[in-house]
Amino acid sequence: YVKGGTSFEFSRLLTGEIGVGYAARNYVDSRLNRLEGLLVSSSLTWTVTPLTKARFVSDTAITETTLLGASGVMTHSYTFEVDHDFRRWLTAIGKFTFGTLDYQGADRHDKFYALSGDVIYKMSRNIWLKGTLRRDWLDSNLPGNSTASTVVLVGVRLQN
Numbered sequence: 001y002v003k004g005g006t007s008f009e010f011s012r013l014l015t016g017e018i019g020v021g022y023a024a025r026n027y028v029d030s031r032l033n034r035l036e037g038l039l040v041s042s043s044l045t046w047t048v049t050p051l052t053k054a055r056f057v058s059d060t061a062i063t064e065t066t067l068l069g070a071s072g073v074m075t076h077s078y079t080f081e082v083d084h085d086f087r088r089w090l091t092a093i094g095k096f097t098f099g100t101l102d103y104q105g106a107d108r109h110d111k112f113y114a115l116s117g118d119v120i121y122k123m124s125r126n127i128w129l130k131g132t133l134r135r136d137w138l139d140s141n142l143p144g145n146s147t148a149s150t151v152v153l154v155g156v157r158l159q160n
Contacts, residue, residue, distance in 0.1 A: 003039055016044040023062045027071065033105045035062055035071040051085045070106040075099060077112075093118040110145070113137045128157040 003021025010016075024036035043057045057079045065073045077099035085091050094117050101110040116134035123129060132153040140146045 001039075003041075005041065013047045014044070016042065018042045025062070025072065031069070032071045035104055037062055037074045037104075053083045055079075055081045055083070057081070065103060067103055067106055067108060070103040070108070072104055074102040074104060076102075089122040091118075091120040091122075093120070107142075108145070109141050111139045113139075126159055128159075130155045130157060 001021065001023045003019055005017060005019025007017045008015065019039075019041040021039040022036070023039055024034065026034050037060070039060045039062070041059045043055065046054045048054055059075075059077050061075045061077075063073045063075055077097060079095055079097040081093060081095045083091060083093045095114070097112075097114040097116075099112055101108075101112065103109070114134055114136045116132060118130060118132045121129045130153075132151070132155075134151040134153075136147075136149045136151065138145070138147045
């Protein structure tokens with residue numbers, strides 16, 4: 001695994017990062033093929049106003065899988081996000097994510113999508129409440145493997 005990158009600033013309103021790398025894994029088990037691929041990560045942040053930011057993030061990763069015969073998964077993900085501070089203590093975040101899962105060594109190829117909204121209420125400097133509502137979809141080329149789910153999360157962040 002090797003990866004390098006840089007950050008850049010077109011102006012104070014438009015900043016970003018980019019990284020490029022390569023990963024390769026060889027397995028002791030001869031039934032599994034070599035897992036390898038080009039890794040690209042990037043982000044671009046636009047400060048629309050002092051209270052609103054729009055962000056695009058892309059990432060490529062190699063991950064493990066339990067799918068029989070597959071060496072691993074090459075994951076490509078892309079996220080569009082908008083953050084807005086209604087007040088200093090109240091933030092809303094909207095996200096849309098999509099991507100692909102390519103199971104190397106198997107004939108499975110999935111697409112995934114997620115749409116989410118977060119609300120963060122900063123009760124004090126040390127205590128934050130966060131609520132998330134997310135809808136996830138997985139569209140697989142193999143019958144019976146597609147899914148859809150709705151996730152609701154409520155959390156407390158304690159920091160010092």
